[in-house]
Amino acid sequence: MPVQGKPPAKVQVTWDGDHRFDGRRASGGPSIRMDASGVTGPSPVDTLLSALAGCTGVDVVDILAKRRTPISALSVDVEGERFAGVPGRLTKVHLAYRIVGADVERVHAERAIELAVTKYCSVRDSLDPNLPVTWSLELNGAAV
Structure with a gap:
């Protein structure tokens, strides 16, 4: 019997203008902010x-x-x-x-x-x- 892996990791990342993106699990929950400009979150x-x-x-x-x-x-x-x-x-x-x-x-x-x-x-x-x-x-x- 083959070993079953963990379920796939699914996230959704949404653009919030400029270089800002918010990511969270596709099923919802808390989000993280990413900002390639480093102003509102880590790159x-x-x-x-x-x-x-x-x-x-x-x-x-x-x-x-x-x-x-x-x-x-x-x-x-x-x-x-x-x-x-x-x-x-x-x-x-x-x-x-x-x-x-x-x-x-x-x-x-x-x-x-x-x-x-x-x-x-x-x-x-x-x-x-x-x-x-x-x-x-x-x-x-x-x-x-």
């Missing part, structure tokens, strides 16, 4: 980078929770280098994770990030496999 590329950070972040939180070492804070700074021509595609991405958690050991946080970036994040897996995605970790204020 589409910024939104993609945010999706990558959010996707890997969910996995990191879940992996550490399963280890019974929940975190108290997580943030991810993302830097995406871009091609100078047209289209200005991403050529390299770096994710800088900042994790706070009293019982979180560095080796386990690093493993959680590695698994999130290389195995579990569907956003990462949907990007060009040749796009370099690197990461770093600051755990409880220590960058090491």
